[in-house]
Amino acid sequence: MCRSKKTNQDIFLLQLHVFWGEECRMEAVHTEGILMAETLQQMTSSYEKFWLVVTHIGDPKAAFLLVFPFTYFISRPAGVTVVWVAAISEWLNLVFKWMLFGERPFWWIGESGLFVNKQPNVRQFSSTCETGPGSPSGHAMVTAAVWWIVVSSLGSYLYSRTRSMLLSAAPFLLYVVLLVAVGISRIFILAHFPHQVIAGSITGFILGVILSRTAPERRPLLFFFSFSIGLLLSALMLHTGLQQLGIDLSWSIHLAKKWCSHGEWIRLDTAPFSSLTRDCGALLGLGLAQYWKPGGWSLPWAPRALSLAISSMGLYHVNRLPLPVRPQGLFYGLFFVKFVIVPQIVIVLVPGLVHLFTNKKKKD
Incomplete structure (x- = not known):
């Protein structure tokens, strides 16, 4: 069967048709998304504080500062897995965002030019103005990955104790509810x-x-050091390579600054390189913590609960430590160190002090 020969002009017109067809489809998808956000804000305005709390729970850094200590003091292997999964999934999310160039609603409304005559009745919040590309959602992606570790561990534990399929399925139902809630909040x-x-x-x-299935529990320090540096260098190489191809990866930062309704809502800790340094720092910190105390501290339930409470307070204050935003290299360096410290607090320092205190009290 013969095919008609296409000229260069025919090929160009075909490519142009495909491009504009894709553009129109995405424009329709984005428009529907804005209308959905408008409806959500109008119908659930009384739940505004709830949605803001949920979006903070879904923040990738919450995996390190909240989910990790909570899980670790219940099950040490699960806690180590949480850090591993959070770091890798957030790193992959950064790579996907650099490759997919996803828009965000708060700047697309202005950039699209479709709402000049009638602006949608929507408003921004202090958590709105993130500076990285929008696709896929890092909150949804990291939450889904990390909380799967929690609910699968809990489900297995419940089944081993009760042999009830119904009871062991409850955590997975809560998992779905959490993902839906985080998605709606975003x-x-x-x-x-x-x-x-x-x-x-x-x-x-x-x-x-x-x-x-690949959690590196009790791996040597060299493994974590190599993996942390490998993730950092590979991301930097990808960033440099894309820039060499003429792709401006700071485009999303410019748009965020342009369309954010409050300049103070633009924070450097939401920038792509912040997530990169957080992930690499946490992995190196996990390796160091397991190097200092390979088997962890063996504590009864009461001292574990005390360790969880103290660790949570410690991480809260570590997270609140102000960092200089200029020069940016210093900020990213200190941000890296901050998340190296996180596993040390949870795995080594606080449980060690609680162990020392409780043993001393028993002897007295």
Whole structure:
């Protein structure tokens, strides 16, 4: 069967048609996303504080500062896995965002030019103005990956104790509810479009299932050091390579600064390189903590609860430590060190002090 010969002009017109067809489809998807956000803000305005709390729970850094200590003092292997999965999934999310160039609703409204005559009745919040690209949602992706570790461990524990399929399935139901709530919160505050949340949730779930089988518990320090440096260098090489191809990876930062309704809502800790230094720092910190205390501290339940409370307070204050934003290299360096410290507090320092105090009290 013969095919008609296409000229260069025919090929160009065909490519142009495909490009504009894709543009129109994405424009329709984005428009529907804005309308959904508008509806959510109008119908659930009384739940504004709730959505803001949920979006903070879904923040990738919450995996290190909240989920990790909570999980570690219940099950040490699960806690180590949480750090591993959180770091790898957030690093992959950064790579995906650099490759997919996803828009964010709060700047797309102005950039699209579709709402000149009639602006949507939406507003921004202090958590809205993130500076990285929008696709896929990092909140949804990291939450789905990390909480899969928690609910699967809890589900297995419940089944081993009760042999009840119904009871062991309850954590997985809560998992779905959490993902839906985090996704809605991100749409509500204009940080993401619905399709970005769905993509992040599905990808995160797959990563949680796969990465949970590769947790590097009790690996040598050299493994963590090499892995941390490898992630850092590979991301920097990808960034440099894309820039050499003429791709401006700071485009999202410029748009965020342009369309954020409050300049003070632009924070350097939401920039792409902040997530990179957080992940690499946490992995190196995990290696150091397991090097100092390979088997962890063996504590009864009461001292574990005390360790959890003290660790949570310690991490709260570490997270609140102000860092200089200029020069940016110093900020990223100190941000890296901050998350190296996190596993030391949870795995080594606080449990060690509690162990020392409780043993001394028993002797007295």
